[in-house]
Every structure is written in structure tokens, then in C-alpha cells.
Amino acid sequence: MRDTNMRTREVALRTWQVRCERQQDGGWLVRPIDQLGTCADRLTERLEHWARAAPERAFLAERAAGGGWQTCTYAETLAAVRALGQAILDRDLSVERPIAILSGNSIAHALLGLAAMHVGVPYAPISPAYSLVATDYARLRHIMGVLTPGLIFADDGAAFAAAIAATKPAGCEIVAARPRAGMTSFADLLARTAGTAVDSAAAKVGPDTIAKFLFTSGSTALPKGVINTQRMLCSNQQMLVETYPVLATEPPVIVDWLPWNHTFGGNHNVGLVLNNGGTLYIDDGRPMPGAIEATVRNLREIAPTVYFNVPKGYEELVPYLTREKPLRETFFSRLKMMFYAGAGLAQPVWDALDALAVQTCGERIVMLTGLGSTETAPFALACSKDYAASGMVGLPVPGVELRLAPVQGKLEGRVRGPNITPGYWRDEPRTRAAFDELGFYKFGDALAFVDEAAPFKGFRFEGRISEDFKLSTGTWVSVGPLRAALIAALTPLVRDLVIAGENRDHVAILAVPDLAACRSLCPDRTAASDAEILADRRVRARIAAALAEQAARATGSSNRVRRALLLAAPPSLDRGEITDKGSLNQRAMLDHRAADVAALYADPPSADVIIVEDHR
Numbered sequence: 001m002r003d004t005n006m007r008t009r010e011v012a013l014r015t016w017q018v019r020c021e022r023q024q025d026g027g028w029l030v031r032p033i034d035q036l037g038t039c040a041d042r043l044t045e046r047l048e049h050w051a052r053a054a055p056e057r058a059f060l061a062e063r064a065a066g067g068g069w070q071t072c073t074y075a076e077t078l079a080a081v082r083a084l085g086q087a088i089l090d091r092d093l094s095v096e097r098p099i100a101i102l103s104g105n106s107i108a109h110a111l112l113g114l115a116a117m118h119v120g121v122p123y124a125p126i127s128p129a130y131s132l133v134a135t136d137y138a139r140l141r142h143i144m145g146v147l148t149p150g151l152i153f154a155d156d157g158a159a160f161a162a163a164i165a166a167t168k169p170a171g172c173e174i175v176a177a178r179p180r181a182g183m184t185s186f187a188d189l190l191a192r193t194a195g196t197a198v199d200s201a202a203a204k205v206g207p208d209t210i211a212k213f214l215f216t217s218g219s220t221a222l223p224k225g226v227i228n229t230q231r232m233l234c235s236n237q238q239m240l241v242e243t244y245p246v247l248a249t250e251p252p253v254i255v256d257w258l259p260w261n262h263t264f265g266g267n268h269n270v271g272l273v274l275n276n277g278g279t280l281y282i283d284d285g286r287p288m289p290g291a292i293e294a295t296v297r298n299l300r301e302i303a304p305t306v307y308f309n310v311p312k313g314y315e316e317l318v319p320y321l322t323r324e325k326p327l328r329e330t331f332f333s334r335l336k337m338m339f340y341a342g343a344g345l346a347q348p349v350w351d352a353l354d355a356l357a358v359q360t361c362g363e364r365i366v367m368l369t370g371l372g373s374t375e376t377a378p379f380a381l382a383c384s385k386d387y388a389a390s391g392m393v394g395l396p397v398p399g400v401e402l403r404l405a406p407v408q409g410k411l412e413g414r415v416r417g418p419n420i421t422p423g424y425w426r427d428e429p430r431t432r433a434a435f436d437e438l439g440f441y442k443f444g445d446a447l448a449f450v451d452e453a454a455p456f457k458g459f460r461f462e463g464r465i466s467e468d469f470k471l472s473t474g475t476w477v478s479v480g481p482l483r484a485a486l487i488a489a490l491t492p493l494v495r496d497l498v499i500a501g502e503n504r505d506h507v508a509i510l511a512v513p514d515l516a517a518c519r520s521l522c523p524d525r526t527a528a529s530d531a532e533i534l535a536d537r538r539v540r541a542r543i544a545a546a547l548a549e550q551a552a553r554a555t556g557s558s559n560r561v562r563r564a565l566l567l568a569a570p571p572s573l574d575r576g577e578i579t580d581k582g583s584l585n586q587r588a589m590l591d592h593r594a595a596d597v598a599a600l601y602a603d604p605p606s607a608d609v610i611i612v613e614d615h616r
Helices: 044-053 074-090 107-118 138-147 157-167 186-190 196-204 230-243 263-275 292-301 311-323 325-332 347-361 428-434 479-490 515-520 530-535 537-553 586-592 594-600
Strands: 018-022 028-032 058-063 069-073 099-101 123-125 151-156 173-178 210-215 225-229 253-256 279-282 306-309 337-340 366-368 370-372 379-382 392-396 401-407 410-416 441-449 459-464 494-500 507-513 561-566
Touching: 028 392, 044 074, 044 107, 044 263, 058 074, 058 107, 069 074, 069 107, 074 107, 074 186, 074 196, 099 107, 099 138, 107 123, 107 151, 107 186, 107 196, 107 210, 138 157, 138 225, 151 157, 157 173, 173 186, 210 230, 210 263, 225 230, 230 263, 230 379, 253 263, 253 292, 253 306, 263 279, 263 306, 263 370, 292 311, 292 325, 306 311, 311 325, 311 337, 311 347, 325 347, 347 366, 370 392, 370 441, 379 410, 392 401, 401 441, 410 459, 459 479, 479 494, 479 507, 479 537, 494 586, 507 515, 507 594, 515 530, 530 537, 537 561, 561 594, 586 594
Parallel strands: 058 279, 099 123, 099 151, 123 210, 151 173, 253 279, 306 337, 337 366, 507 561
Antiparallel strands: 018 028, 028 401, 058 069, 210 225, 370 379, 379 392, 392 459, 401 410, 410 441, 441 459, 494 507
């Protein structure tokens, strides 16, 4: 239980009201009372504004080879965007021959993407994993076939050469910041002199112009190319400012690793920095062992004013904030708000951040979240500071209508507004399937009122409807709430888990262990292998006890776990079991771990399976 007596740092955040209408089908229509304000017609209008208003302010910063920060000011950014825009126009690129960016976050990546948008040519930032981690290039080959790009960019030409050679369309130009033979140098594009054609092209860019294509992770099917228009991006930024006025009261400074091929990092975070004249320090870390250290190094040097991450990122960061007083003091010194997305934030992690903030600066820093997707650009629902808690997704923000439609005994969230995609590029069947008969985009997420009598409190997330399944008894298993409860019960020994049991007699789980936490239970076995640690009776007993305690509180077979298996092999990005952001895909894990699922339900079970005693 959170201590409501703790003082929270005051920041400019908005509360808003909604109007709820009950529908004949038993669903609801929820509309914000306030209307959305005027939006820009194209995102680079904001770049032009800040290049005039604050030309010497750093817009982007990244680690240089010598270890310091290399920066690019707003004036430098606009000059580079105009030069690159001329180079793009010279190549006759278009929506039919767009730009594909294969490498990760970098200043060069940002400049090329902004230049493409400025002159009305779409670009597609593509997960580097499809080139560097994948072995068969199946997803990348599919994406190239959908896009038909006229230009492909990569920071390091040598690193991406094999993937490019295996997938590039005929006649496609290859550009690299560090080119190899046969590639065009990015510096050559930057050297162009912008002419009046750049200004003419920019003047033609409007709300319906396609800005970019973002490809979904494709963990259960081949990736879909989500069309992102200028209207989507610009209206989303207006929604953000109206919901979180703190973004406009002082230029935001963020330290961010979230990949730009995802909507959270590439649209939400890059966009809010550009829209509000802030500075983005490109974090070269990741929320995983061996990579979180780079994030910590960056946060020791740069104090963010707002901080965005996925739950896994906060989980990895908390131990460092706990151990290092100077890091805490820098991190919280001017922090106005934190925000998470992508999954539920475990309450112990949330509580730890509250306690660390109070210990360091005498007050909590508000933690916020919401609900969105690649198809919503992504901002659609948001929590107010008074009703933000783990599992809550808030209310539709001004400009967004929310429909709650009855599906399989739940209420599916569906949204309509200027931030919603017109569809999937060159994929009419999946576009039709994504929208209902009233033109609402279907999230596929189940939502529920926190308090139907007080709708201003917002909604809570009830899981992915597509992940729910029936036991052999015909009983529905609601995966989302059960998974959240189990992770809370098994923390810190388990990092994540997937729930099995479709057409079976009972529920079982495949758990991704936290090996460090498991090893802490076996201090006398420092030389033991990971497999030996997972097989240790102390680890197994602790897992079994936690599951038995959870089972004792269960209301029936649909939320009572009978067996568990600790996975020795980590989730695979190559097989779509895990996304770039570190979240698990339930269906992909179950499909690829069919042998493990079979072991869970074998009779008798194998020795690796943990049996949960029924103490009812």
C-alpha cells in the first residue's frame, strides 16, 4: 500500500473529464468533454520554429568515439535536413520508392528521417535485429517486398552488408555513414546545397502526407507496415502537451534508449522533444545485463527533466539508484515526471522508485502511464496523477473517442481520432480487419472501469483478448490479470512468464528465471552452472511455495497454477519470442516451446517440472 502522506513534486499536469454513454449492445462510448486544440500540419514546422527561436540549443546528442557527447543544435539540424532533403529529391524517391533505415538510434538516423518527412517522402525505421540477429532474414525480406525502397541507409555499412545483399530490391541505392565499397557515403548527401525545390516540396506536405511506415514486431505473423501520417504525428504531440503541460513549460531533457523503429521511442519521445524544443540524449544502453551499465553511465552525467522507459528498464535501474547516492541525486534533481509503457510496472518497483525519490529529494516523482499502439501514434489513453497505479490505463485524451465493445464476455477497447492510422501499407485485408463497422480501431485489449460510478478514475487493463483461452472444462482463463498476479507473487526469482493450459485440465506456466536472484538462494554453490542452480531444491521450493500461496487465494481452476517449468534457454528475439523492448510474446513463446508445454502436462511429469501442492 502506497503511503498517501508522501508529498509528490508538483508539476503542470492536467485533469480532464469524459462523458460516458451506455450503448444498446451493452458497451460504452467514452468521449472527453474538451476538444483538441489546433495542430501543426507537418512535424518539421516545429523544427523550423526552434531553429529560429533557439538556434544554438542542442536538439540531439550521442556518444562520440572519444567518450564525450556529440551534439547537433536546432540550427544545425535544420541545415542538415534541408541538405539531405535536396539529396532525396535528386534521387526521385517517393511513397512508391521510400527510404528504409536499418540501423538503430543515431543523429544520422534522425537527420535522414526528418529530411524525408520534410520533403514528403516516407521512411521506414526497421528493427536492426532483423539484420543483425536474424539468421534467415525472412522478416526483413518481407518488409523490403512491402516497401520497395529506393534507398537503404545503415550507420555501419559492413555490419549490415550481408542483410542488405540478401534482401535489397534491384536498383536500390545503399547509403552508409561508414560505407564499404559500392555504397554511397552519408557525408555526400549532407554536402548537397539545398535549393528552392526543398521549400516547394515542404510546402506541399500536409496532414494526409505519409510521414513513415512502422512495422509491427511480427511475432505471430509477418510484420505489418503501419501507415503514419503527418496528422497522426502532429495531433499526437498536441494531445501530449494538453495532457502534460509540463512538457511545454520548460524544454524537456530526456535520456532515452527506446528504439525508433517502435512508436514509443520514435514517435512519442523524439516527437515530444522536437515539438517542445528540448534535448534528446541518445542512450546507448539497454535494460538487460551487460547493457544497463551504459544507461547508468549516461544518467550519472545527464539529469533528465522527464524520464521514459519500459517496466524492465525501471527494474534494472532501481538497484543502481539504490546503491549510488550521486546517481540518485543527479537522476532526481530536476525530474518532473516518469512514464512507463509496454507492460505493467510491478508494484515493488514502483514503491522502490517512490522511496528512493523521497530519500533523495524529500518528495515523490509522479509516475504516469496510459494505453496506445503503433496504430495510434501512440498516445490515446492516459492516467491522471491522482489515478495512476499499476495496471491502470486512464482515460481517452482530448481528441480521442473510446468505444468499449462486448467481446467474449469482456469489453474491448477501440478508439477513433486524428491520431489513428488509415491502415496497413499494401495490406487491405488486415486493414479491414483492424477496424469495426463504426471506424474504430480495435486495440484487442480488454478494459474495465476502475469504478463505473466514477468514470473520471479511468480504466484498468484486463489483458489481450487474443491471449485468453479455455480449459478443457470450458472455463475461460483471463491471461492478463493472472499473469500480473503471478509475476508479483514470484518476484524476484522470475523475470517474466507465459501461461499455458488451452484445452488442458489445468493452468501451468513457463517461467523466465532471474538467475542472479535464484543464485542468491544458493550461496554455497558459486561454481554451479545455471542449469544446476535452476534444479536446486531451494529454488524449486521457493517457487512452489509462492505458487501454492497464490493458489490458496485463487477462486477457481482458471486462476490456479498447478505446475511450473523454469526455462533454461532465454527468450529468442530471432524467433519473435521477445521484442526489441524486452517484452514477451505469449503466443510465440507457446508455439516455439511446444516441447516444454508438453513436459508440463506429461503424466507423470518430468523431474524438471515443479508441482504445486493444493492446500485448500
